[in-house]
Amino acid sequence: MQIDKTELYTIILDNLPEGVNVVNAEGYLVYANKTSAKYACASSPAEMIGKHITQYYSRAALLEVISTQKSMRDVKITHANGRTFITNAFPVYFHETFFGGVATFRDITEIEELSNRLESLEIELILSQVSDIFDVFIGKSYSLRGVIDKAQRSIAAIGGPRHSIILGETGTGKTMLAKAMYYFAKKIKVIKPDAPFIEVNCAQFINSDIAAMEVFGTEKGAYTGSIDKPGLVELADKGVLFLDEAHTLVQHQTMLLKLIESGMSRRVGGRTERELDLIIIAASSKDLKKEFLPELYQRLAQYQIDIPPLRDRSNEERESLLNLFVSQYMLRAKERNSIELQVSFTGQAKEIILGAKYERNIRQFRDVVFASIDAAAPLVGSLPEDDKEVIRVLVQAIHIPMTMVESNLWQQQSTKVDRDIDDIIDAKIISLHKTGLGPRKIAAELQKQGYHIEYYRVAYKLTKLKKESVSSN
Numbered sequence: 001m002q003i004d005k006t007e008l009y010t011i012i013l014d015n016l017p018e019g020v021n022v023v024n025a026e027g028y029l030v031y032a033n034k035t036s037a038k039y040a041c042a043s044s045p046a047e048m049i050g051k052h053i054t055q056y057y058s059r060a061a062l063l064e065v066i067s068t069q070k071s072m073r074d075v076k077i078t079h080a081n082g083r084t085f086i087t088n089a090f091p092v093y094f095h096e097t098f099f100g101g102v103a104t105f106r107d108i109t110e111i112e113e114l115s116n117r118l119e120s121l122e123i124e125l126i127l128s129q130v131s132d133i134f135d136v137f138i139g140k141s142y143s144l145r146g147v148i149d150k151a152q153r154s155i156a157a158i159g160g161p162r163h164s165i166i167l168g169e170t171g172t173g174k175t176m177l178a179k180a181m182y183y184f185a186k187k188i189k190v191i192k193p194d195a196p197f198i199e200v201n202c203a204q205f206i207n208s209d210i211a212a213m214e215v216f217g218t219e220k221g222a223y224t225g226s227i228d229k230p231g232l233v234e235l236a237d238k239g240v241l242f243l244d245e246a247h248t249l250v251q252h253q254t255m256l257l258k259l260i261e262s263g264m265s266r267r268v269g270g271r272t273e274r275e276l277d278l279i280i281i282a283a284s285s286k287d288l289k290k291e292f293l294p295e296l297y298q299r300l301a302q303y304q305i306d307i308p309p310l311r312d313r314s315n316e317e318r319e320s321l322l323n324l325f326v327s328q329y330m331l332r333a334k335e336r337n338s339i340e341l342q343v344s345f346t347g348q349a350k351e352i353i354l355g356a357k358y359e360r361n362i363r364q365f366r367d368v369v370f371a372s373i374d375a376a377a378p379l380v381g382s383l384p385e386d387d388k389e390v391i392r393v394l395v396q397a398i399h400i401p402m403t404m405v406e407s408n409l410w411q412q413q414s415t416k417v418d419r420d421i422d423d424i425i426d427a428k429i430i431s432l433h434k435t436g437l438g439p440r441k442i443a444a445e446l447q448k449q450g451y452h453i454e455y456y457r458v459a460y461k462l463t464k465l466k467k468e469s470v471s472s473n
């Protein structure tokens, strides 16, 4: 049988559990497999070909790859649609000429969800063990002073506890704060010791009708096959309802408003109303003033608590966070493997970790600290079993996973010479373009001057430079 190799490769690539994308040097898709189309909610790979990668993957690693021509390994990226992928991306050379990039990626949104749940349980464990609940917050007396003051006031108000909004970027500590408010409410006896804390990630529901049924419950006969089912609001009665990613509630804000205004709730399809007494804490990474109905926002805004991102916190606070996560790591090593670790950092490693940008804030900072110690520490099986010695671990710059600290660090790492040459080429491209030359002619002209740069890289640079000049105007 004659085998058509192209067809065979297409079948193989389409059946991979990972998504695969290939782009040219300008970021336009020249190939996408079926998994990628499924992840991107495209009707088929064919629909995607010829379109710019950002149309489907807002923060594609390939953009970085075609700009730096460097590989990226195991980068965690969350796109605008909220899905998170682990991505590997590499530059592609065709007949020794830079062509573009290829990326393979796997959807880890559900795994992330699970690990967030675990993290949530860990926070609970810590909070349930301390006597002064807010002491566990690094920054309690500095960047979070106002935050903690407002959180306490909302719970301890003389007229009774208030509902509130917590706003902040991902990983800034919204869940931790909501849980602390719940433990605080128990401590000052605003709620009973066995009061519930019900956490709902409003973004997890496939559509808003399902969200409404889960949050407000259903009554038998509401629709074919419906049953009597209490909503999460009922389960949170006499306790705290934590609505995470509350901006995704969209269509059911009136039901929430009614509950907040009158303390009454009605199940979907129900006729009777139930009186509920609960504290609602709505959290979001979006500005709820723009997302919520004005009446709903007004009701909650009296206690709007804004948590600052990590980049707005001082170096001292970052250092305290670093110490906290190092002690957590050492404690785990002791509890799990009975290993006594002593972790320290070289000056350079510390400088890089403290100075990097963390889009996912404290969570990412913690992950980077843990991964760096992982890379510097010996593996469990490599130590003699009866070793009772303290193991000293020195974290150096080489142990820091550069792909986890986002692109800013690679840029810092690229040599000054590289950057100077890039600047010279950019300037030359602009001046040649001003004389009316297109990408091919510019590339030929640069070749004559001793700078080898492919025409599609010139085209990409021109688009990038144009974009930069538009955004700076």
Ligand SMILES: Nc1ncnc2c1ncn2[C@@H]1O[C@H](COP(=O)(O)OP(=O)(O)OP(=O)(O)O)[C@@H](O)[C@H]1O
Residues within 6 Å of the ligand: 119, 123, 136, 137, 138, 139, 144, 168, 169, 170, 171, 172, 173, 174, 175, 176, 177, 244, 285, 324, 362, 363, 366
């Ligand atoms: N001030 C702080 N001090 C110590 N640890 C903190 C602080 N703020 C956050 N953390 C830790 O950072 C991690 C992320 O916090 P948390 O889950 O509360 O963030 P979040 O804003 O709810 O994130 P998301 O929006 O993604 O749900 C947790 O492990 C938490 O314990």
